Amino acid sequence: MSRKKVGILISGRGSNMSALIAAAKEPDYPAEIIGVLSNKAAAQGLITAATEGIATASLAQSKFPSRDMFEDTMTQVLESWEVDIVCLAGFMRILGDDFVNRWAGRMINIHPSLLPAYKGLDTHARALADGVTEHGCTVHYVTPGLDEGEPILQAKVPVLPGDTPETLAARVLVEEHHIYPEALRILAAALP
Ligand code: GRF
Numbered sequence: 001m002s003r004k005k006v007g008i009l010i011s012g013r014g015s016n017m018s019a020l021i022a023a024a025k026e027p028d029y030p031a032e033i034i035g036v037l038s039n040k041a042a043a044q045g046l047i048t049a050a051t052e053g054i055a056t057a058s059l060a061q062s063k064f065p066s067r068d069m070f071e072d073t074m075t076q077v078l079e080s081w082e083v084d085i086v087c088l089a090g091f092m093r094i095l096g097d098d099f100v101n102r103w104a105g106r107m108i109n110i111h112p113s114l115l116p117a118y119k120g121l122d123t124h125a126r127a128l129a130d131g132v133t134e135h136g137c138t139v140h141y142v143t144p145g146l147d148e149g150e151p152i153l154q155a156k157v158p159v160l161p162g163d164t165p166e167t168l169a170a171r172v173l174v175e176e177h178h179i180y181p182e183a184l185r186i187l188a189a190a191l192p
Contacts, residue, residue: 004031004188007083009074009091010038014045015173016089016110016180021052023181031188035081037074039093055081061093071099085187088142089180097144107142108187110180112172114154115140119147124165124172135159135168137176139183152183 006024008017017036024033036049041058049056057077064070078086088109100107113123115138127135136156141149155175159168 004084005034006031006085007078008036008087008089010045010089011040011092012043017045019177100144109142110176111138111147124168137172153179155179
């Protein structure tokens with residue numbers, strides 16, 4: 001079995017990244033994590049990845065004259081790692097069409113809502129404000145429209161009395177860590 005090479009894009013904590021790294025240690029997992037790229041030099045996830053012996057890179061968009069040049073440089077880094085698949089894991093930047101199209105069908109994201117509900121930010125607070133009884137997370141393909149790509153996997157959690165955005169986020173995060181490695185397994189196994 002040839003394992004697909006994966007680059008992960010992060011901006012912060014990197015707990016989903018860690019879940020992918022852990023899954024890829026399983027001998028029959030069809031993907032390996034080659035590198036982690038952050039747009040924030042202080043991202044905790046960079047330290048975690050380096051501790052795991054994974055290549056890391058940090059690129060600040062503010063250092064580039066344009067978003068296109070920033071994203072072209074991200075692509076160069078990912079290509080230097082020869083990645084087949086890009087996983088967005090808490091990467092807090094909206095990506096331009098050229099970058100998205102470069103990785104079409106090979107770039108996935110984890111979003112903390114049951115898409116198509118609650119695209120964008122502050123999903124937990126918005127779900128609570130609406131009084132929904134169920135919330136969750138989605139792994140989906142990345143397409144030019146924000147959080148609009150086809151879902152690969154979803155997981156639901158109940159909304160409980162007394163929930164705050166933080167307690168709800170923590171319950172959803174447990175499920176994120178289950179479905180993201182599973183969705184990457186599905187994608188990696190399906191690619192030629
Ligand atoms: C997660 O809730 C993810 O769904 C969202 O950003 C958060 C990132 O957390 N896109 P982490 O960096 O993976 O811990």
